[in-house]
Amino acid sequence: MDEQEPHDAQVDTNKIIEERRAKLQALRAQGNPFPNDFRRDRLAADLQREYGERDNPALEADPVRVAVAGRMVLKRVMGKASFATLQDMSGRIQLYVSNDGTGEDTHAAFKHWDLGDILGAEGTLFKTRTGELTVKVSRLRLLSKALRPLPEKFHGLADQEQRYRQRYVDLIVTPETRRTFQARSRVIQSLREFFVARAYLEVETPMMQPLPGGAAARPFVTHHNALDMQLYLRIAPELYLKRLVVGGFEKVFEINRNFRNEGISTRHNPEFTMLEFYEAYQDHNYLMDLTEQMLRKAAIDATGAAEVVYQGERIDFAGPYDRLTMPEAIAKYNPQYKLHELSKPEYLKLALAPFEVEVFPTDGVGVLQLKLFEQTTEAKLVQPTFIVAFPTDVSPLARRSDADPGVTDRFELFICGREIANGFSELNDPEDQAERFRAQADAKAAGDEEAMFYDADYIRALEYGLPPTAGEGIGIDRLVMLLTDSPSIRDVILFPHMRPE
RNA sequence: GGGCGGUUAGCUCAGCCGGUAGAGCAGCGGACUUUUAAUCCGUUGGUCCGGGGUUCGAAUCCCCGACCGCCUACCA
Numbered sequence: 001m002d003e004q005e006p007h008d009a010q011v012d013t014n015k016i017i018e019e020r021r022a023k024l025q026a027l028r029a030q031g032n033p034f035p036n037d038f039r040r041d042r043l044a045a046d047l048q049r050e051y052g053e054r055d056n057p058a059l060e061a062d063p064v065r066v067a068v069a070g071r072m073v074l075k076r077v078m079g080k081a082s083f084a085t086l087q088d089m090s091g092r093i094q095l096y097v098s099n100d101g102t103g104e105d106t107h108a109a110f111k112h113w114d115l116g117d118i119l120g121a122e123g124t125l126f127k128t129r130t131g132e133l134t135v136k137v138s139r140l141r142l143l144s145k146a147l148r149p150l151p152e153k154f155h156g157l158a159d160q161e162q163r164y165r166q167r168y169v170d171l172i173v174t175p176e177t178r179r180t181f182q183a184r185s186r187v188i189q190s191l192r193e194f195f196v197a198r199a200y201l202e203v204e205t206p207m208m209q210p211l212p213g214g215a216a217a218r219p220f221v222t223h224h225n226a227l228d229m230q231l232y233l234r235i236a237p238e239l240y241l242k243r244l245v246v247g248g249f250e251k252v253f254e255i256n257r258n259f260r261n262e263g264i265s266t267r268h269n270p271e272f273t274m275l276e277f278y279e280a281y282q283d284h285n286y287l288m289d290l291t292e293q294m295l296r297k298a299a300i301d302a303t304g305a306a307e308v309v310y311q312g313e314r315i316d317f318a319g320p321y322d323r324l325t326m327p328e329a330i331a332k333y334n335p336q337y338k339l340h341e342l343s344k345p346e347y348l349k350l351a352l353a354p355f356e357v358e359v360f361p362t363d364g365v366g367v368l369q370l371k372l373f374e375q376t377t378e379a380k381l382v383q384p385t386f387i388v389a390f391p392t393d394v395s396p397l398a399r400r401s402d403a404d405p406g407v408t409d410r411f412e413l414f415i416c417g418r419e420i421a422n423g424f425s426e427l428n429d430p431e432d433q434a435e436r437f438r439a440q441a442d443a444k445a446a447g448d449e450e451a452m453f454y455d456a457d458y459i460r461a462l463e464y465g466l467p468p469t470a471g472e473g474i475g476i477d478r479l480v481m482l483l484t485d486s487p488s489i490r491d492v493i494l495f496p497h498m499r500p501e
Numbered sequence: 502g503g504g505c506g507g508u509u510a511g512c513u514c515a516g517c518c519g520g521u522a523g524a525g526c527a528g529c530g531g532a533c534u535u536u537u538a539a540u541c542c543g544u545u546g547g548u549c550c551g552g553g554g555u556u557c558g559a560a561u562c563c564c565c566g567a568c569c570g571c572c573u574a575c576c577a
Contacts, residue, residue, distance in 0.1 A: 015546055016511055016528055074538075081534035098534060115527070128535045152512040152526050154538045159512085161569045216577065262576045263502090356574095370577090394577070412577075419577065450576080488570095499568065
């Protein structure tokens, strides 16, 4: 369907907007109402930090001249003098505008400016009677007229839908939203520092792939016109990153988007950010140690402490974290099950009977354990917990355990009942990998839309020799949710996917 | 996909057992030179999400639909 209707065809409007348009028209008559020749020299938070403690006599004895700019978010007019609160990227600073300071004409014009307008102000600092640091304005300019009114100044924006759809408004009026995304930036910065400090190379691998690989998920499909070929948005970077390890980049990481054509929920967005990293000559046990250090640092860098509170639960990222096999975890959190019985298929099938899970005759012990784990235990793993030794059947890219070929040297990290990380010793045997791809391809042919494709070039890469390698992926959005106490993944994604308005 | 809840002024929200639309903020006009969600006086502003039905009469009750939120399922 072609729906290229012009954007201004359906402009919603109201009396307030009309009045502001009229004000803008009047401004146009006096010159360009969107000047770009004002330069600020200070940010609000810097002023608060540097001069917030200074008393008024000190400020007046040694006048501090400043030029500030920002959005007017509060305004109090009192006749011959007014106060306004300006908000910039760093915080807020109060302005004192008066006939004495700016002259009557400017002050009179200011009275007609609106909340939401962008202003530039020059003046000197002083403290009001109540001790608030304030700029006594000598020059004041309107830099950008806002035509649309801001949400109610006290309650802000409560409508979740509008907060997601119009994030720009949410960011203006909701301090928690600003803090969340600032914390998100610190988390990613922290992770990047962590790897760079360990001599990892940051790389970028294809987002558009001829074969989507590295995970079990339904992909988005697109089309390249010039090549006349189908391409998939990637569901994971894994197979490309391991190709780089073959190439001799023995420590690599990538922080970038994955795309999965699946449901949307408070924990799923169609595009989400993934950290993946690979290190040659290491194994899954090393990864678990590394993960503990990494998450401890990320928590401290994001929040100032290794212990955070998520939705009322205290989460301790300091480590070390529990490391349990699935049967161990099931028995630990569900004493009704006996550990020594949990490796018996008949016992597991009996245990699974009360749950609404499909059990297939082909399910091995490992898969049965996984199903029981998901039903009984996953949600109870509040503190960071590594679950180790995943069944080979559900781990087509992981190295088989030397002790038990039915399981792999793979772990997942659970926090607050959610999977946060997934790591393993990589399968570097090209013949074993080819066999597992064939099994996946068979499953796909049988109708499993999430089964993997057979990736012949990846097999060819393995045939050149992949060193023994450990690799891991961490869902950044879910980690940021935990570190910012956000109940929905949409709260940590600036522009989450929504149905069109 | 299933269940529950929501949608009323630009924003935050009331609106009872069905009787024909309200408040605060914002806006507009006025007073006010140290306010702090400034205050005080006056005042403008509505496709009650959309469509159908019941009724003398629907924001209100019923049905269908849209969108959003939460839970649940699926999704490693």
